[in-house]
Amino acid sequence: MFDHFRSRPRRSAATAPTTAIPVSELSIYDPIHFGVDENGVRVEVTLAGRNLLPGGEPGSGKSSLVNTIVAHASLSADCRLWLFDGKLVELDQWRAVADVFVGNDMDLAIATARELQHEMDIRYAMLRQVGRRKIVRDDGLDAILFVLDEFALYTATYGSKEQRDEFVRIFRDIVARGRAAGIITVAAIQRPSADIIPTSLRDLFSYRVAFRCTTDSSSDIILTQGWAKEGYSARTITPEQLGVGWLLAEGGIPRRIKAAYLSDDDIRAVVAVARHLRGHRAA
Ligand SMILES: Nc1ncnc2c1ncn2[C@@H]1O[C@H](COP(=O)(O)OP(=O)(O)OP(=O)(O)O)[C@@H](O)[C@H]1O
Numbered sequence: 020m021f022d023h024f025r026s027r028p029r030r031s032a033a034t035a036p037t038t039a040i041p042v043s044e045l046s047i048y049d050p051i052h053f054g055v056d057e058n059g060v061r062v063e064v065t066l067a068g069r070n071l072l073p074g075g076e077p078g079s080g081k082s083s084l085v086n087t088i089v090a091h092a093s094l095s096a097d098c099r100l101w102l103f104d105g106k107l108v109e110l111d112q113w114r115a116v117a118d119v120f121v122g123n124d125m126d127l128a129i130a131t132a133r134e135l136q137h138e139m140d141i142r143y144a145m146l147r148q149v150g151r152r153k154i155v156r157d158d159g160l161d162a163i164l165f166v167l168d169e170f171a172l173y174t175a176t177y178g179s180k181e182q183r184d185e186f187v188r189i190f191r192d193i194v195a196r197g198r199a200a201g202i203i204t205v206a207a208i209q210r211p212s213a214d215i216i217p218t219s220l221r222d223l224f225s226y227r228v229a230f231r232c233t234t235d236s237s238s239d240i241i242l243t244q245g246w247a248k249e250g251y252s253a254r255t256i257t258p259e260q261l262g263v264g265w266l267l268a269e270g271g272i273p274r275r276i277k278a279a280y281l282s283d284d285d286i287r288a289v290v291a292v293a294r295h296l297r298g299h300r301a302a
Contacts, residue, residue, distance in 0.1 A: 044296050047098035047164065047203070048156040051091045053084065053266065054278040062266065062276050064226060066203050067162060068153065070194055072221065073264070074208040074241035075230025075253060080262035081207040082109040084228060084278045085168050086286060088205060089113050092164040093293035097156075101135060101165045103128060105172030112286045116293040125178030125186070132189040135165060135202065139193060142200035153199035162201040165193065170206040171215050194223045211240040218244075229253035229273075230264040242267050 050063035064071075066088065073081040086109075092098045093116045101119040104110035114120045121131050142154060154160055167173060167190075174187050194204045206224070208216055211232065221227075221240070232238040235247035235254050242251065242265060251273040256263050262280055265273040281289070 044096045045091055045094045046156070047092055047095040047162045049091075049095075051088055052279055053087065054262070054276050057275045057277075062274065064266075064268065066164075066205075066226070067156070067201075068198050068203075069226050069269075070198060070204040070206075070224040071226040071228070072206055072208065072216070072224035072241060073228040073230065074211040074216070074237075075228075075232055075264065077209050078258075078261070079230035079232075079256070080264065080278055080280075081209070081228075081230055082168055083262055083280050084230075084264075085109070085166060085205060085207055086281050087279050089164065089166060090281055090286065090289045093289060094296060095162075096296055098162045098164055101131070101163055103131075103165075103167045103173065105167070105169050105177065109168045110166065112283065112290060115290055116297055123172065123177055125173070125182045128173050128177075129182060129186050129189070132186060132193065135163070135197075136189050136193055138163070139197055139200045139202055143196070146199070154201040158201075160201060162203060163197075164203050164205065165197070166205045166207075168207040170208050171210075175215060191220055191223075194220065208241070211237045213240060216240060225269045227267045228264045228276075228278075229267075230262075231256040231258065231260065238265070242273055246273055 048067045050065045053062045053064050056062050073084050075081055089100065089110065092100055093113060099118040100113065100116060102110045102113060102117045103121045105123055107122045119131060121128050146152065174183055193202060197204055227241050229238045229241040230253060232253040235252045238253035239247050251265050253265055262278040264276060264278065266276045267273045
């Protein structure tokens with residue numbers, strides 16, 4: 020339906036050049052492998068049409084989960100990668116396959132977030148024209164994975180107060196309205212606190228993962244007030260349990276998971292395949 024809007028033709032393994040590594044591409048509409056639960060059962064999450072908030076102490080495993088998600092998205096020819104990496108090291112390996120890559124430049128972060136907001140508005144206008152509410156898999160319009168690692172660097176650290184406020188304003192709009200327009204937001208948060216992630220913003224993320232936290236209240240800030248009292252607290256995760264977290268999905272009961280992990284070599288290998296699938300587009 021929206022074929023004229025795609026700037027890049029969909030490619031498949033069957034139509035890829037013969038020099039391409041023979042691997043079939045994924046779709047961002049497919050479930051993403053997150054890891055296993057405490058019974059060893061595979062945990063998969065479909066992120067299309069959703070937002071995800073991973074939070075927890077430094078070194079608890081947030082970026083590793085984000086890498087797993089970006090890996091899936093990079094192998095999905097129907098997904099563009101808009102990566103904001105405030106620390107410039109967490110997502111840097113994906114730069115070669117990112118459509119957009121923003122580091123610690125606050126002016127660029129605001130301008131790029133505005134661009135994404137504009138893209139969202141265009142998509143809403145297109146949906147209105149055809150009397151539809153949301154973009155779906157077969158519309159022929161790429162989804163956008165919008166990743167911020169680390170969220171608070173853009174909202175509480177870099178730039179002036181005016182810049183940070185402006186960034187938060189645009190970010191909130193994208194998180195609130197983006198899902199129907201095919202924009203999936205993943206925002207990683209260190210040291211969760213109510214001033215960094217107010218409840219009204221947190222609640223726009225229907226999937227959340229609480230990695231190790233130092234207090235019940237910071238665990239509840241990620242999940243929802245009250246879960247710690249029920250026994251679902253990321254405070255119980257020890258520093259040795261890297262990549263362990265509580266996954267809360269759309270109002271269900273938190274599930275303890277051990278996230279999958281990609282080493283730097285694994286990521287390099289995925290990037291090599293993704294470059295073929297994505298036709299070497301780079302940010
Ligand atoms: N699922 C996992 N399995 C095994 N090891 C892991 C896993 N997740 C993370 N680790 C280990 O923990 C280290 C820190 O993880 P990661 O960088 O994801 O933490 P983080 O929460 O993003 O930290 P920061 O907030 O400082 O960026 C990794 O370099 C890796 O060695």
